[in-house]
Amino acid sequence: MERRIIDQQLDLLRDKILLLGGATEAALNRAMESLVERDSQLAQKVLDDDQIIDQMELEIDRMSIEILALQQPAAHDLRFVISVAKITPILERIADHASNIARAALVINTEPQLKNYIEFPMMAQTAAEMLRAALDAFTSEDAQTSREVIKRDKEIDAAYKRVFNELLEMMIADPSLTTGAAHLLFVAKHLERIGDYVTDICELNVYLTEAAFIKHSK
């Protein structure tokens, strides 16, 4: 098989989005650790690093547009560039949610610990596992795994409902806990949204691999 000019650029694009994926995963893991371990310094690092992720997003946008304009990719090449261009802002948004969790941690960490964080690390772990699996499935163009990852979103949704009710009861029982509990509610919501975003990435993996649109096809 002949090596084409476009191959070099597609490889570079692949490297860039995997780096962005790695940075996003790290942001999520650190944000959750900053909350669970009450480590405000780490939370601040997540916030500081977010601009690196923003820059990565811009760089990938520029590269994708350039490849579309100059190489006019078709078939799988085209699906690859389109998938990258659509997955990139999703990763950036996941990183934004990680930043928001870190921001919440900065507040929550100054309040007395409300409860043992059991559900939160579980939700976060599920979200992180889903994200990692989605990125691996993107790299290996594995539509089957992508479909399985999508199913796991239900686990996060269910956990979110439990946490929501629990925090609500807590606030009703003791209004002095409202500040901390409200922030925790947001954290739960961020994790729930991340599950949705990973689902979007997996749908794009299926498009890349099979040229099938499975979004909105329930």
Added chain:
Amino acid sequence: MESKISVKNLDFFYGSNQALYDISLEIPEREVIAFIGPSGCGKSTFLRTLNRMNDTIAIARVDGSVVIDGRNIYAPGTDVVALRRKVGMVFQKSNPFPKSIFENVAYGIRINGIHSNKADLEERVEKALRNAALWDEVKDRLNSSAFGLSGGQQQRLCIARALAVQPEVVLMDEPASALDPIATQKIEELVVELKRDYTIVIVTHNMQQAARVSDRTAFFMLGKLVEFNPTQKMFTNPDEKLTEDYITGRFG
């Protein structure tokens, strides 16, 4: 799907050399069909089987059938002149006659006796030039030589000449390959426009052109039809790996 042209099991030989192998495909009415493939793949040869242009080659031989509007054009007794009137052709290199712009378009109308009088002839010439998107550029110099036109205008004049005899199908063999991007764009817009009234088959080496103008694309290689699918599918998710390799430039 109502087929305008239905090709079945077509083989084509130049002497003992087989150039096309068992081609079958259905061309719907009023669509643009693009033929793509590497040089020597048989796409132009195949195009020329659709109006028996290969008859002019002494050693050429055809097996199989090409049915247009229900009639096999290779059946004995076929009126080839009438066939070529119905299935017109535009070539890679524009080839206007050494005559005026008007006479180039009027020629086919005259020899076929299509017009009733002078006014009718003029009307038909104007209509053909309008259909070829050339009228506004030449209406004030109809009696000037066709050779004074630019390459792109000459090619549109040839299209007007083909349209003047009221064909139903127009075959185009690389009609824009010698033109600059602006002239090319005009031809492409014209092709899309003409689809309202004509069935168009276009051979092109320019894959983006095939993608831009055609409804369906046929990919040929080594005399075989590898894939024939809606253009949108060919360029986003072709069925055949060979097609994918070709349109993404993976051929060495």
